Amino acid sequence: MTAGNDTIRIDNQEIPFTAGQTIMDAALAAGVYIPHLCHHPGLPPSGNCRLCMVEIGNRSVAACIAAATAGQQIRNDTPELNAARKAITQMLFVEGNHICPSCEKTGNCKLQAMAYHLGMLDDHFPQFYPHRELDASHPDILLDRSRCILCDLCVRASRDVDKKNVFAIAGRGTQAHLIVNTPTGKLVDSPMAKTDLAANICPVGAILIKEKGYEVPIGQRIYDRQTIRDIGLYEQAEEKNKE
Amino acid sequence: MLHRLHAIQRDCLHISRESIQQVAQEFDLPIAQVAAVVAFHSFFHTRPRGRFDILFSNCTSCGYLSGGQDLLQLLCLQLQVTPGETRADGLVSIDETSCIGMCDQGPSLLINGLPITHLNDNKVVQLAQLIALETPLPDWPANWFDIHHTVHRRDWLLSGSPVPREIMLKALDIGRDNTLAILLQSGLRGRGGAGFATGRKWQLCREAPGDTRYVVCNADEGEPGTFKDRMLLTTYAENLFAGMALCAFVIGATQGFVYLRAEYHYLLESLQETLQSCRRHGLLGNRILGHSDFDFDITLIVGAGAYICGEESALIESLEGKPGIPRIRPPFPVTHGYLGQPTVVNNVETFIAAAHIVHSGNETFRTTGTASSTGTKILSISGDCALPGIYEYPFGVRIRQILDDCGAQNVQAMQIGGPAGTLLNPAEFGRTLAFDDVSSGGSLLIFGPQRDLLTIHRNFARFFAHESCGFCTPCRVGTQLIQKELDTIAEGRGSAYTIVELQQLARLVQQQSHCGLGHTAANHVLEGLHKFPLTFSSRLQPQFTARFDLDQALASARHITHRDDSAAHLSND
Incomplete structure (x- = not known):
């Protein structure tokens, strides 16, 4: 079997894949964007945000964790799936306290960019207004759990790339929250540094590098200039260059 | 840990x-x-x-x-x-x-x-x-x-008595391959609800590459309304351990676990005693019944109150000392289970049935039930009936028969398989208990004419919102939102739009969630809307009503400003 001859079909586009690739890997490598928040090229996939749900026959699967297999007929960019993705994005908004107009991350935030991408015009669902703990103990890094979407990217980045294992997610249901792997539970007692991948991978404003928030003015930030689709494809290409 | x-x-x-x-x-x-x-x-x-x-x-x-x-x-x-x-x-x-x-x-x-x-x-x-x-x-x-365990109907399985020694002797006598063959031929399917062929599972595990293999008994009977494992663990524990040993014999495992739900912690002592007695009689431990290459023992692990740990991969995570978050599947536990090794996870009733099949041969079993659902099923029946308790029926029995037997009259609705299962209306009582008709892990809840079904739905919705592991967005947030929408209707603040919302939310949770909990958490809502629309629509307001309590919404503002004067209140009228 020659790997190069194996293809999957996403929305009528034939896409090659190699053994071991997920649908997401193959799609991004071929320049086909599947919306995602908890996936990041180079980190093991998790499958928690569910934005990358695609359909194969009458089955829904998360593209980031489903293996690509020859002959798959996959629906991705359909009105139904994008409506579901919008609803999931709205869920992430109401579950936390997302204060876009006053958030340092505005313009650099993937959740916000995803909302624009999917044409989200309101929260739709009632707000939860959760009370979540803020940790400002670290001199260089702020942890505001109010804005956390539990994507687990910092957990994986810290464990698998930084090799520091600073974070974990604890608690069930809406009680789920990010915890710090120190006796005090405070970030200051962890070995985390602002140069760590974990400090820079947060898609939202939950982990912020202090004193950097407004170096780039609003209006000139990442998603002010490019769409989340372009950035998603760019991140994949960048990871491939690293290899 | x-x-x-x-x-x-x-x-x-x-x-x-x-x-x-x-x-x-x-x-x-x-x-x-x-x-x-x-x-x-x-x-x-x-x-x-x-x-x-x-x-x-x-x-x-x-x-x-x-x-x-x-x-x-x-x-x-x-x-x-x-x-x-x-x-x-x-x-x-x-x-x-x-x-x-x-x-x-x-x-x-x-x-x-x-x-x-x-x-x-x-x-x-x-x-x-x-x-x-x-x-x-x-x-x-x-x-x-x-x-007290009240067994109202005994059939193939519950008429037998605990005979672990005979079961093991038989298996050792006929050998591994024949033991597996008997199971494969019996058509036994997992009694937990999903119904995967048990013999096939053991065979896949045996064939999977791995350094070692494990046998896990799922005794995390958490589906609301089910309690038959409580009786089985009390009365048939020896056969359960024998069933697990059989599995170990077939797949080549030396270590087994029983994952007992925390709510049954009180059974731990007697289970430990039974284990000890099995060891004393050479039915567990090294060289089982003198067989030189058959070592197997069982460890009891008690859960700590998490419904999701009944999902097999979450259960394995929990066994490994981690939070019970379901794994990405595939790979399945049968190839990558406990500590990444091939693992058989079966339900209490499945292991006991397997033991009984091997002991008594599969002839009776195969001819009981229906073609695709062989054998019998033990049901936990509760709710509005004269004789709640445990009933064993051959698969294929009609629901109406079960209701007659337990003295249920004027039944308004019933929920089979727990909140994650199927909601039936009286027009469906002619349906049968079978994997390809009405499937159930064992829970059967009966709701009489005086029950308010909306209260039942709210109870179920609350259950799922509480038990969602929180891993994926649709289930974590969606189960909460479903609960809120149902509350809105119950509080008399619902409109036709609320029902549309509820339907869309339920579909989203069902289709986009990560595991079986999410896939089934909204079933009761969708079935309720379809089969009992009046449950919801009869509570809707004909005129405009705010979907929340205006005055209540000001409570936090009053608290912050230390005010409680009349100007700090809003009328809801």
Whole structure:
């Protein structure tokens, strides 16, 4: 079997894949964007945000964790799936306290960019207004759990790339929250540094590098200039260059 | 590690930050992992519970409301306790928990892990007095703690008696391949509900590459309304262990686990004794019945109050000392299970049935039931019927027959397979119990004419919102939103739009979630909307009504501004 001859079909586009690739890997490598928040090229996939749900026959699967297999007929960019993705994005908004107009991350935030991408015009669902703990103990890094979407990217980045294992997610249901792997539970007692991948991978404003928030003015930030689709494809290409 | 945490919770009434640190050190684990396990389970607490720690079941059959009055509220009033909190003097804490598997025993609670059943107002008042006087539990009326298993109908499985020695001798006599062949031919399918062919599972596990293999018994009977494993673990534990040993014999495992739900902690002692007796009789341990290359033993692990741990990959995570978050599947446990090794996970009833099939041959089994659902199924029947209890039926039995047998009259609706299962209306009572018709892990809840089905839906919705593991967005947030929408309708604030919302939400949760919990959590809503539309539509308001309480919405503003004057209130009219 020659790997190069194996293809999957996403929305009528034939896409090659190699053994071991997920649908997401193959799609991004071929320049086909599947919306995602908890996936990041180079980190093991998790499958928690569910934005990358695609359909194969009458089955829904998360593209980031489903293996690509020859002959798959996959629906991705359909009105139904994008409506579901919008609803999931709205869920992430109401579950936390997302204060876009006053958030340092505005313009650099993937959740916000995803909302624009999917044409989200309101929260739709009632707000939860959760009370979540803020940790400002670290001199260089702020942890505001109010804005956390539990994507687990910092957990994986810290464990698998930084090799520091600073974070974990604890608690069930809406009680789920990010915890710090120190006796005090405070970030200051962890070995985390602002140069760590974990400090820079947060898609939202939950982990912020202090004193950097407004170096780039609003209006000139990442998603002010490019769409989340372009950035998603760019991140994949960048990871491939690293290899 | 779960046992260590249970011991700390019992002795210190909570698990402090220091204890978490200590356990992490003992087991050489990250502190965050231990903290995450503590936070994941309902029976572990980071703040001290009362010396009398009471958990009322909130199930529709054994819950504190099931007797027609609010017993939790009554006990809280008697003892001046706020639900969910520990009284200032540390004497008592009162809270609620998901179904504790006492559905045939009337309203029930757990006190320091021990079940008390058949509750009524009178008993609750006595209970309050015993607590107020700090009477030690051993001095309480002993019959309060009695659990009687009522088996109303016995068939192929429950007519047999525990014969672990004969079962093992037979298997050793015919050998591994023939034992597996008997199972494959029997058509036995997993009794947990999903119905995967048991013989095939064992075969796949045997063939999967791995250094070692494991046998796991899922005794995390958490589906509200099911309690048949409680009886099986009491009466047929020897056959269960023999069934597990058979599996070990077939797949080549030396280690097995029984993952027992925390609500059945009270069974632990007797299960340990049975294990010991099996070891003494050479049925477990090294060189089983003198067979030189057959070593197998079983360890009992007690869960800590998390419904999701009944999902096989979540159960394995929990066994490994991690929070019970379902894994990405595939790979399935049968190839990558406990510690990444091939693992068979079967339900209590499945192992016992397997043992019985091997012992008595598969002839009777194969000819009982239907072509695709062979054998019998043990049901836990509760709710509005004269004879709640345990019933064993051949597959293919009609629902109507079951209802007649348990003395259920004028049934309005029934829920089969627990809140995650199927809601049936009377027009469907001609359907049959089978994997390809009405499938069930064992729970059968009956709702009589006087029941308010919306209350049932709200109960189920609350259950899922509480038990969602929180891993994926649609289930974590969606189950909460479904609960809110149902509450909105119940409070008389619903409109036709609320129903559309509910339907869309339910579909989203069903289609986009990560695991079986999410896939099934909204079934009851979708089926309710389809089969009993009046449950919802009869509560809708004909005129415009705000979807929330305007005055209530100002409460936090009043609190912050220290105001309570009339200008700080809004009229809802």
